[in-house]
Amino acid sequence: MMSSPRSQDYRTFLAAAFREPAAIGAVAPSSTTLARTLASVVPSTGQPVVVELGPGTGSVSAAIQRRLPAGARHIAIEANRNLAEHVRETQPAVEVVHGDAGDLIPLLAGQGLCRVDAVVSGLPWTLFPLPVQRRILDQIGIVLAPGAAFTTFAYLHARALAGARRFHHLVRDAFDEVIVGRTVWANVPPARVYVCRRAVRSG
Template identity: 25%
Template structure:
């Protein structure tokens, strides 16, 4: 079964977990993985792998496949990507539990397509704390939110929570359905995790 069909099937079965019927568009994937253009040896932690819209590109570009780790909570999607990308490592668990699986491992690029606006405040904080903890010094955390989620209360709170923890720059990607804002986050100078 194709990745998009696999994704659609999972999204119909678990709409509150997946949040959308469409995979992330190539233009957005491009922005999320932009640090790999200058360093294809960097380590990558992906949160919310889905059927592999981001993973596929990372797999094509990354030179050291053992430097990739992906978290996906949905068992069907986890099984699918495990079969597709055999030399990548995946964990079937919530992104809240990164430390349980990686101890003190740090990553140059953490990329998330998690449905932030569906999480409660407490869960968002927990995941963002985990991300801060596992981000390599000078590393990038990249994520995005679609326009309709950005205007919700949790979308606005998410933006605030990002800015409390990181230096944030953002950019619209209009070739995404719906259009999306990609956030590029870096650790604040002097903030040590």
């Protein structure tokens, strides 16, 4: 019997989590509901360029692909080599880059890009120290085109953790507009989505 794409994703996720538990930061791939909510800021007209940070097994990638019009570009940056290869194989329309989100600007430059129309993140922010959180957020703010949005999420159970509190304050300092949506209960664990616009320029 052939396994479903979802079960294949879950096996790939478990294998990655077993090898690098401190780097994955999740207990399961994002649900369809969470993925659809994260991807809601992706433009569905024109020829947008969308960057996805930490696609994992590709559940959010699939939601992004469903919104993108013909001629769009979808760049996914994944630090885990096995997960990057999995997304490359299962989502052939996605341009997968094996690299660190902390190198966002040079990685995009390598793809001939300096501005993007949306950034969708599945990164485990609570696991990152302050300098890493700040470095990634700063670069997201730089590459976002005027009017573009950045979405990410935080697990409800982790909101009391120091890393989560620190990220919450950082993201509010980094963007003029930060909307924290309703809890997505149809996810394991439940999560809340941040929608951020208009990066604050220092200096």
